Amino acid sequence: MPRGGPVWHRGRVRYVIIGAGAVGGTIGGLLAEAGRKVVLVARGAHLDAMRDAGLHLTTPAGARVVRAATAAGPEDVDLRAGDVLVLAVKGQDTAATTAQWAGRPVAGGRTAGEDLLLVCAQNGVDNERTALRRFARVAGMCVWLPATFLEPGRVSAAGSPVTGVLTMGSYPVGEPDPDLAAVSADLEAVGFRAPVVRDVMAWKYAKLLSNLGNAVEALCGPVREPAAKELLSATVAEAREVLAAAGIEPTSPEEEAAARGDFTLVELPGVTRLGGSSWQSLVRGAGSIEAAYLNGEIVLLGRLHGVATPLNAALLRLAEAAAAAGEQPGGHDAAEILGAARAAA
Incomplete structure (x- = not known):
């Protein structure tokens, strides 16, 4: 009981x-x-x-x-x-x-x-x-x-x-x-x-696009530097192409913004906010990470609909390897990930 x-x-x-x-x-x-x-x-x-x-x-x-x-x-x-x-x-x-x-x-x-x-x-x-x-x-x-x-x-x-x-x-x-x-x-x-x-899934596909950055953050640290921003932007653009090929229309950014309204994050006294869920998985040494159901979803849809997904595939591979190896967040270079993925494509 x-x-x-x-x-x-x-x-x-x-x-x-x-x-x-x-x-x-x-x-x-x-x-x-x-x-x-x-x-x-x-x-x-x-x-x-x-x-x-x-x-x-x-x-x-x-x-x-x-x-x-x-x-x-x-x-x-x-x-x-x-x-x-x-x-x-x-x-x-x-x-x-x-x-x-x-x-x-x-x-x-x-x-x-x-x-x-x-x-x-x-x-x-x-x-x-x-x-x-x-x-x-x-x-x-x-x-x-x-x-x-x-x-x-x-x-x-x-x-x-x-x-x-x-x-x-x-x-x-x-x-x-x-x-x-x-x-x-x-x-x-x-x-x-x-x-x-x-249609809650339209909202969840829109959230999926934002969650693709979880792996970028976990691997490269906070998405502040130009290379990390470029990696994230290219990863989301790749995903949008995949969703379009699959005939999936996520909720628009305007609808999302209207739903969130004045919702924002604030500083909590005595609490240091860590990164997102994937960051937290690496910090805790969980041994697994959610990337297969975020970036991996884009990879799956890309393969089903004939769209190449080198960036999401690279982030998935690196994030799962980091979790399995017990790495802490921020150990990878965003420019290197972006360059290697583009070269492989």
């Missing part, structure tokens, strides 16, 4: 946050802090720290400790009708994680895969398709949430005046799942913008 938990709850939806790291911990922590029913699913030292001392969450509103129920995995959670599963693991872990949860019984005699809504709060565009193999009810979430895993038991989120923009929609394209309205209302009540749209 989950351990711990807030003193009181309201609302009928219980949120099971599968992967309560930076993004999942922030979403789950804010929901729990506001009295929503939440189970934070984590592992290792992070799980131990939350069980011992709660989740330490820092946002522009301040630093505080949030107490919520915790679990190590599906075997620790007695699922019931109305639960919403929020999947916040990295893309490379989606297949294994959905396999673990889909067959878990739900009170009443059916399974999670048959009955429960699964919301993919993840970067990339393959998670929803993977989840749909085992879950009948899948929704995508386009996550604009600058969150950082600081250390076991501690996460921060630097977004303001809202914590993040979490655009949601059912997968595949169609009428939104009826439970998404309740999810949206809960998220907006605790400090997010959480619109529900008909």
Whole structure:
């Protein structure tokens, strides 16, 4: 059974946050802090720290400790009708994680895969398709949430005046799942913008374009120098050509800007913001990185539609090699990556 938990709850939806790291911990922590029913699913030292001392969450509103129920995995959670599963693991872990949860019984005699809504709060565009193999009810979430895993038991989120923009929609394209309205209302009540749209994947393809820079940042450091900026710009241009060949139209930059509005990052007292998710994977020595579901998605589509992708292929290869070797961020030269990829092409 989950351990711990807030003193009181309201609302009928219980949120099971599968992967309560930076993004999942922030979403789950804010929901729990506001009295929503939440189970934070984590592992290792992070799980131990939350069980011992709660989740330490820092946002522009301040630093505080949030107490919520915790679990190590599906075997620790007695699922019931109305639960919403929020999947916040990295893309490379989606297949294994959905396999673990889909067959878990739900009170009443059916399974999670048959009955429960699964919301993919993840970067990339393959998670929803993977989840749909085992879950009948899948929704995508386009996550604009600058969150950082600081250390076991501690996460921060630097977004303001809202914590993040979490655009949601059912997968595949169609009428939104009826439970998404309740999810949206809960998220907006605790400090997010959480619109529900008909074609969430258009938003996620647009986010994919921005996430292609995760590998550049992880390999070369902050994208400030001219060579890194040129590498990023060329990588995104390559990806746009691929999406056009595949007949995929992402949300326009103007639509994205309108949705984000005045959303921005602010400095948090006592917190040094690290880089993005791929940067954080190298810093933690995770041994794996998300590049196959970001740059690798462009490589895959390029091969399917006859478009060369030397830059995204190079970034994928180098990022995975860096993760496997336990490298720290910033050990590569952007000009060298750009020149070698162009020469190979």
